[in-house]
Structure formats: C-alpha cells, structure tokens
Amino acid sequence: xxxxxxxxxxxxASPVAVWNELVDFSSYPQWNPFLRSVRGEAHPGARLVLRxxxxxxxxxxxxx
Numbered sequence: 001x002x003x004x005x006x007x008x009x010x011x012x013a014s015p016v017a018v019w020n021e022l023v024d025f026s027s028y029p030q031w032n033p034f035l036r037s038v039r040g041e042a043h044p045g046a047r048l049v050l051r052x053x054x055x056x057x058x059x060x061x062x063x064x
Contacts, residue, residue, distance in 0.1 A: 011018055021027075025038035033055045040048035 013021075023042040025040075025042075028035040028038050034052055036051040036053050038048055038050055040046055042048075
C-alpha cells in the first residue's frame with residue numbers, strides 16, 4: 001500500500017531570502033521546536049547533522 005501526502009504554500013519572499021533563512025542553522029531552534037541544532041554545510045551532496053527532540057517529550061526520553 002502506497003500513500004502520498006502533498007502540500008503547497010506560497011511564501012511572499014524572494015528565493016534568496018528563503019534560502020538565507022533555510023541555511024541560517026543557528027536560528028532553527030527559534031522557529032522549529034523539533035530541531036535543537038543543525039550542523040554542516042548547505043550545498044548539494046552535503047550531509048547535515050540534526051539534533052531533534054519532540055516538544056513535550058515524556059520524562060526519560062532522550063534526544064538523539
């Protein structure tokens with residue numbers, strides 16, 4: 001069984017402004033509660049290291 005979920009949003013900003021926001025990794029925790037940190041370089045083929053934590057996690061749940 002295969003399912004697809006799709007969504008679309010219009011961002012009223014230039015592609016450069018959107019890209020600059022997306023690669024400003026230090027600001028991620030301010031606007032995305034799931035991402036505690038992002039490390040790496042933003043270029044094709046690069047790998048990023050994401051530190052993720054679900055908001056309101058139960059006691060004893062460890063970040064990975």
